[in-house]
Amino acid sequence: MASPLLLILSAPSGAGKTTLARYLLAAEPDARLSVSTTTRAPRGQEVEGRDYHFVGEAEFQRMVEGGEFLEWARVHGFRYGTSRMVVERALREAASLTIFDIDVQGGSAIKSQFPQAVTVFILPPSLAELEARLRGRGTDSEEVIQLRLEAARSEILRGLAEYDYLVVNRVLEEAGADLSAIVRAARCRATYMRDELREAFGASRSSPAPRG
Ligand code: ADP
Numbered sequence: 001m002a003s004p005l006l007l008i009l010s011a012p013s014g015a016g017k018t019t020l021a022r023y024l025l026a027a028e029p030d031a032r033l034s035v036s037t038t039t040r041a042p043r044g045q046e047v048e049g050r051d052y053h054f055v056g057e058a059e060f061q062r063m064v065e066g067g068e069f070l071e072w073a074r075v076h077g078f079r080y081g082t083s084r085m086v087v088e089r090a091l092r093e094a095a096s097l098t099i100f101d102i103d104v105q106g107g108s109a110i111k112s113q114f115p116q117a118v119t120v121f122i123l124p125p126s127l128a129e130l131e132a133r134l135r136g137r138g139t140d141s142e143e144v145i146q147l148r149l150e151a152a153r154s155e156i157l158r159g160l161a162e163y164d165y166l167v168v169n170r171v172l173e174e175a176g177a178d179l180s181a182i183v184r185a186a187r188c189r190a191t192y193m194r195d196e197l198r199e200a201f202g203a204s205r206s207s208p209a210p211r212g
């Protein structure tokens with residue numbers, strides 16, 4: 001069977017990562033989102049269990065000590081973690097597509113543990129447009145917006161250096177189509193379907209792969 005696909009989406013806050021993750025979830029019927037745990041409070045229309053698992057500092061610390069996170073990071077003053085169970089479940093399910101909406105520290109940590117993961121960095125068209133989107137979203141205070149803008153530059157430099165694919169989110173539909181194309185290309189990678197095709201063409205899993 002085809003391998004599971006781990007798709008890591010990272011971006012400076014406000015670039016449109018959540019919007020694009022939802023676009024991909026609608027376009028790919030089998031896709032599911034890895035729901036992270038965070039110590040920040042819910043904002044806007046966010047729902048417990050759908051957008052995040054919202055916990056207090058003490059509970060987060062207990063989960064860290066219990067080894068429940070594959071990676072965790074402090075982002076903009078709060079802690080965010082990716083559940084080890086979510087990734088283990090994804091890896092057991094052939095042909096599944098799991099989307100991780102996490103920051104560059106988390107993305108790089110997962111990529112180093114699972115090199116087959118595909119990393120996509122989403123960029124705003126400019127820093128001025130990023131600022132306009134953060135303000136337009138209407139969910140963050142001025143102080144939070146300034147913190148996020150300060151962090152954006154170094155996140156962008158790290159994303160440009162370390163990620164597999166770059167998508168500039170200028171027009172939403174075009175950026176969404178780019179993401180769908182990346183998923184489609186990832187599913188054509190030899191590592192994604194080699195085992196399935198070797199079986200279909202009569203080679204047993206134990207027979208040696210041809211050289212070259
Ligand atoms: P992130 O998850 O990266 O912090 P969001 O998905 O919340 O960002 O997007 C930030 C704001 O920008 C939202 O108000 C969203 O509707 C808007 N937005 C997203 N993509 C675009 C785009 N291509 N053009 C204009 N506005 C956009």
Ligand code: 5GP
Binds near residue numbers: 010105
């Ligand atoms: P926000 O508060 O805007 O939802 O998220 C802030 C940042 O934390 C975003 O860049 C988001 O992708 C990142 N983030 C969310 N969940 C996780 C996680 O589990 N691990 C890491 N490392 N970052 C996360």
